[in-house]
Amino acid sequence: MSWSPPAGWEAVIGLEVHAQLKTDSKLFSSAPRDFGAEPNTRTTEVDLGLPGVLPVLNERAVELAVRAALALGCEVQPISIFARKHYFYPDLPKGYQISQYEQPLALGGGVPIELDGVERRIPLTRIHMEEDAGKSIHDPAVTGGGATHVDLNRAGVGLIEIVSEPELQTPDEAGAYLRSLRSILRHADVSDGDMEKGNFRCDANVSVRRAGDEKLGTRTELKNLNSFRFVEKAIAAEIERQVDLLEDGGAVVQETRAWDDRAGRTTVMRGKEQAADYRYFPEPDLPPLRIEPAWLEEVRKALPELPAQRRRRYVEALGLSEQDARVLVEERDVADFFERVAEHHGNARSAANWVQRSLLEVLGERGCAVAELPFGPGELAALLDLIDAGKLTPASAREIFAELAERGGDPAQIMSARGLEAVSDSGELEALARDVMGASPEQVAQYRAGEKKVFNFLVGQIMKATRGKASPQAVQEVLRRLLDA
Ligand code: ADP
Ligand code: MG
16 A cells, blocks of 8 residues: 655654553553453443542552663663542543653654565654553443443553654554554563554544745644554545645644544544643652662563564574565564464475465465464475475465465365375376376377477376376476386
8 A cells, every 4th residue: 555645745643553552461460351241340430430539659650661661772761750630531540640740751762664675664653651541431331321330340441652753754654653563562472562452552643734844833643543444544634624725714723633434534533732731740649660770770681572683583593584484473462373383394485475375365364363263384385395394385385375264174084184285196196197198189289299388288187187187297207207218
């Protein structure tokens, strides 16, 4: 996909990503972090905002947030300060959210992206820690209509907010940024990064300006972007809306807008709050967060392998191309799957080919995760072993793969049940070739008279007789031997 802005204009995009930290309990309470539990069963007095309670910072959450900051090349601050951010909403029982404001956990850093072979690093402004809010449920199917329900299971879950500088220019770049960021957070084991479950969420800030202008235009903030595709579509639609508005002599209003996918446009949600509306002040119930250098070093040393290192390993140790390595590493579960196939099967390149062509295709068609497939890396490796052993032609192997993807099973058993084992026995092939030669005396005579073009016709006849179960090379060898005899 390639998108370009309306002629004479350029867009400026900055992204704010909220990623839930993969902790067992919440940021300031012992309530479990549990997606999909019965509403309001994962709450303590702290999450309910009852009077007299005190927050206790979850050390594991700090460790994961620091790990994210290190993985993204940020400068972790020796002291950061929690602050109260006030707003009134039924899913925020305290009336304020504990966040970080003037002194966040980490500054700087960047997210590497690659588009059309060009690599860039999108700089980050900061990463800060904060707690999640609960959920308001307006769906009449749940509430019976006319009411809003509140579920506080999510209230108080630990988040990091990752804020980019306004240096992205196209919807494609925004998509590439999000994919790269998610891959890094998943590799670092910081977050599940699952947009559908709402534990990886993105707000997009968008403005436009005349091409070549230095000054940034007025931005709007887009919310309700529940998938990467929505992010890209919403940004493109918003850029076009702003350009139309300005070309008609209007002005962009700083506001929060939502993406309406059915209508294919953004719609106003509310006027944008300014920092003063939030009445930030330092959280009096929590001391400053101090990160000791020695502890920081420990966290740094324990960082798991990150996508960039993994890519380098695929190229240098496994002999894959840069492009193949990049595609495989984008999704951590795909990369893990690939490595296990390569390990069982031994040939990393054919494992890489099959994972890219077949596995990714099935995942794309179904929109599902690797873990939901009815087969594992062992089965794919067994299929590749059968191909290498000359027992399967490419066409038969694809047929077995389709069956694996549909129902799972043992590739060798599927092969015998469907009678797909390749005819590799040269005696059998020779008999078939003799039959075909006997049935096509004219073509045999033409070939022997020097008209080599009929060779392919004869190969085709033999392939047909084996119903595609012989390797073309084996057929050619046998036929040439018989014809030239
Ligand atoms: P707020 O807290 O009001 O959301 P921030 O300072 O946290 O404001 O910035 C939010 C995001 O908006 C950042 O990612 C930043 O890069 C982006 N941003 C700021 N100004 C613009 C602009 N004129 N156009 C596009 N994005 C912008
Ligand atoms: Mg913001």
